[in-house]
Amino acid sequence: MEISRHWRLKRQRYALIGEVCPHCQKKIFPPRDICPECSEDARTLYQFSGRGEVYSYTTVYQAPSGYEANAPYTVALVKLVEGPMLTAQLTDLGDEPIEVGMPVEMVTRKLRSDGERGMLVYGYKFRPRLIEASE
Amino acid sequence: MTENQDVPILKPIRDVGIVGYGAYIPRYRLPAREVARVWKAGTGGLSIEEKAVAGLDEDVITMSIEAARNALDRADIDPSEIRAVWVGSESHPYAVKPTSTVVAESIGATPHTQAADWEFACKAGTEAMQAAIGFVGSDMAHFALAIGMDTAQGRPGDPLEYTAAAGGAAFLLGPAEISLAVIEGSYSYATDTPDFFRRAEEKYPEHGERFTGEPAYFKHITSAAETLMQAMDSSPSDFQHVIFHQPNTKFPKRVGRLLGFTDEQIKTGLLVPIIGNVYAGSSLVGLTAVLDVAEPDERILLVSYGSGAGSDAMSLRTTTLLPERRDRAPKTYDYISRRTEIDYATYARYHGKITMK
Numbered sequence: 001m002e003i004s005r006h007w008r009l010k011r012q013r014y015a016l017i018g019e020v021c022p023h024c025q026k027k028i029f030p031p032r033d034i035c036p037e038c039s040e041d042a043r044t045l046y047q048f049s050g051r052g053e054v055y056s057y058t059t060v061y062q063a064p065s066g067y068e069a070n071a072p073y074t075v076a077l078v079k080l081v082e083g084p085m086l087t088a089q090l091t092d093l094g095d096e097p098i099e100v101g102m103p104v105e106m107v108t109r110k111l112r113s114d115g116e117r118g119m120l121v122y123g124y125k126f127r128p129r130l131i132e133a134s135e
Numbered sequence: 136m137t138e139n140q141d142v143p144i145l146k147p148i149r150d151v152g153i154v155g156y157g158a159y160i161p162r163y164r165l166p167a168r169e170v171a172r173v174w175k176a177g178t179g180g181l182s183i184e185e186k187a188v189a190g191l192d193e194d195v196i197t198m199s200i201e202a203a204r205n206a207l208d209r210a211d212i213d214p215s216e217i218r219a220v221w222v223g224s225e226s227h228p229y230a231v232k233p234t235s236t237v238v239a240e241s242i243g244a245t246p247h248t249q250a251a252d253w254e255f256a257c258k259a260g261t262e263a264m265q266a267a268i269g270f271v272g273s274d275m276a277h278f279a280l281a282i283g284m285d286t287a288q289g290r291p292g293d294p295l296e297y298t299a300a301a302g303g304a305a306f307l308l309g310p311a312e313i314s315l316a317v318i319e320g321s322y323s324y325a326t327d328t329p330d331f332f333r334r335a336e337e338k339y340p341e342h343g344e345r346f347t348g349e350p351a352y353f354k355h356i357t358s359a360a361e362t363l364m365q366a367m368d369s370s371p372s373d374f375q376h377v378i379f380h381q382p383n384t385k386f387p388k389r390v391g392r393l394l395g396f397t398d399e400q401i402k403t404g405l406l407v408p409i410i411g412n413v414y415a416g417s418s419l420v421g422l423t424a425v426l427d428v429a430e431p432d433e434r435i436l437l438v439s440y441g442s443g444a445g446s447d448a449m450s451l452r453t454t455t456l457l458p459e460r461r462d463r464a465p466k467t468y469d470y471i472s473r474r475t476e477i478d479y480a481t482y483a484r485y486h487g488k489i490t491m492k
């Protein structure tokens with residue numbers, strides 16, 4: 001699929017880079033160049049910590065094309081400690097039960113591959129925090 | 136050519152050290168008894184307990200990114216100052232398209248950086264480290280990142296399948312003054328020895344049986360270690376820790392005794408019984424496990440081995456900066472103790488050993 005689109009999105013996808021509003025300090029993800037809070041211009045890049053918690057989640061059994069190999073998998077709404085909410089797959093759950101409020105952290109993983117010959121697409125997922133105490 | 140006579144060790148003009156380090160070991164474990172259950176009805180001697188296996192969404196790129204982030208968290212430097220991102224592996228996800236550019240992009244090192252993938256069987260990581268020492272030591276760069284990472288595979292039922300594992304480590308090399316361990320010197324020993332190989336189009340490697348032990352692993356490691364120690368006027372008792380490439384539990388212990396090291400010196404860096412042989416990451420995760428616990432001013436000898444064949448030996452001395460930095464990121468045993476056992480069927484699914492179309 002569109003290789004150029006993957007390339008433009010890679011910074012936000014690989015490393016959770018969003019924006020911070022220089023006027024009201026609101027942290028923005030995904031980046032949209034306009035602050036949703038005060039409607040001013042907001043183009044300052046901001047590196048999110050990657051820490052957050054599960055706000056809600058659901059398990060996907062019938063995966064869309066390109067994601068079949070991972071099914072079943074869990075998709076969650078994750079609330080980042082900096083404020084924004086985003087949708088992402090959970091990974092490395094092991095035998096741990098998922099709970100609302102569970103602390104998670106961002107990892108960069110393989111999201112999908114466009115067949116045997118296509119490109120591998122990498123991006124953020126979230127896993128249970130490796131070290132419980134980490135803020 | 137005479138051996139060991141006035142062989143110059145590799146030492147840069149400017150002193151170089153490790154500014155940050157990071158390990159990565161995936162969550163899943165395949166016990167050796169489970170491989171034996173499938174292929175040998177539960178019989179046969181097992182050289183390790185279990186091996187670390189990558190998840191469905193992991194590969195050398197994703198694992199390198201996490202190890203690199205851990206190294207950067209410890210170093211606490213601006214990633215745009217990194218002038219080289221080098222990844223050594225024999226399981227790069229693409230045949231053509233570098234692993235290193237994705238890693239560099241993910242950690243914020245692009246675009247003012249060198250990026251390259253290294254290959255030399257299980258010593259691809261240490262040779263990337265040596266090159267990074269040269270890059271920083273010549274003052275061409277302030278920081279260079281070297282990674283050894285693998286998701287090793289053995290043919291189903293082959294002896295390698297018990298041990299071929301996933302994991303590795305990243306090292307940020309920089310000026311000695313701000314390092315947690317200083318590189319005292321290094322040395323490489325290489326010959327054309329056909330002990331183990333994989334042709335370009337093949338999925339699994341072959342081993343040249345006659346060559347695997349004495350003329351390969353033992354000859355290269357002892358030559359590299361002895362030459363380096365002799366050139367540095369050091370002996371085994373001068374080191375608190377020694378780490379060898381560890382394809383199984385027996386080889387590193389035996390080569391250690393051959394060289395005059397005690398089991399005590401080998402113990403901390405010997406992870407193969409509980410994670411398997413992580414190829415290009417094998418000796419390097421041994422080093423991260425040692426750095427996780429070493430005291431300042433301790434000496435460490437690291438000797439890798441790569442089939443084909445060659446060994447890189449490196450002598451390190453820890454500094455007073457080590458204790459504060461090691462707590463800034465997850466330690467090697469944080470990953471080892473995060474453990475989910477899987478059965479052979481799940482393993483086969485994770486590694487594409489089942490064809491679905």
Ligand SMILES: [Zn+2]
Pocket residue numbers: 021022023024025026035036037038039040042
């Ligand atoms: Zn605003």
